[in-house]
Amino acid sequence: MATAITDTQGIVAIVAAALAVVALLACAALAMSVRRLRRSQKLVIGDRETRDVVAHAADMQDAFEALRGYVEDVAARLDGRLAGAETALHGTLAHRALVRYDAYNELSGQQSMSIALLDDARSGIVLSCIHHRDQARVYAKQVHGGRGELELSPEEAEAVRLALSPAGERADVAGQHAG
Numbered sequence: 001m002a003t004a005i006t007d008t009q010g011i012v013a014i015v016a017a018a019l020a021v022v023a024l025l026a027c028a029a030l031a032m033s034v035r036r037l038r039r040s041q042k043l044v045i046g047d048r049e050t051r052d053v054v055a056h057a058a059d060m061q062d063a064f065e066a067l068r069g070y071v072e073d074v075a076a077r078l079d080g081r082l083a084g085a086e087t088a089l090h091g092t093l094a095h096r097a098l099v100r101y102d103a104y105n106e107l108s109g110q111q112s113m114s115i116a117l118l119d120d121a122r123s124g125i126v127l128s129c130i131h132h133r134d135q136a137r138v139y140a141k142q143v144h145g146g147r148g149e150l151e152l153s154p155e156e157a158e159a160v161r162l163a164l165s166p167a168g169e170r171a172d173v174a175g176q177h178a179g
Helices: 008-045 053-089 154-164 167-173
Strands: 095-101 112-118 124-131 136-144
Touching: 095 154, 112 154, 124 154
Parallel strands: none
Antiparallel strands: 095 112, 112 124, 124 136
């Protein structure tokens, strides 16, 4: 018994064949899409790995967290080292100034001088060297908090004032003092 294409069974067969062709084309398109996805995935995670993108992302998150922990540890160590360096620098010379003058008004070219060497706490020493024609004398006085333990001469006080003044003021006044 032969059936014709135009009867019910023939039409159902044609529709079924068309649906099968559409399904086959859809499967081919999906296979190509999966192939592109796998190619893209290999670009992200490399050829050697057999894991998927989710596992790779989880590994990347773990690596970033480990890196963050390392950076925090290094930052803490650097903070400790910086604090140690700041402590060590606390007592170093931070302010200095030199005042030249003619101590005996001999017109000898301002051969006498006073130099202030102070730390950030405004403490340190003032050295004065007084030159005369046939002799020179050196004096040293301690300074605490910007004030001398012993009374400072006007030139020594000027050296301390210049040492503690802003840098621009020091440049304007340096070398102008004659006493």
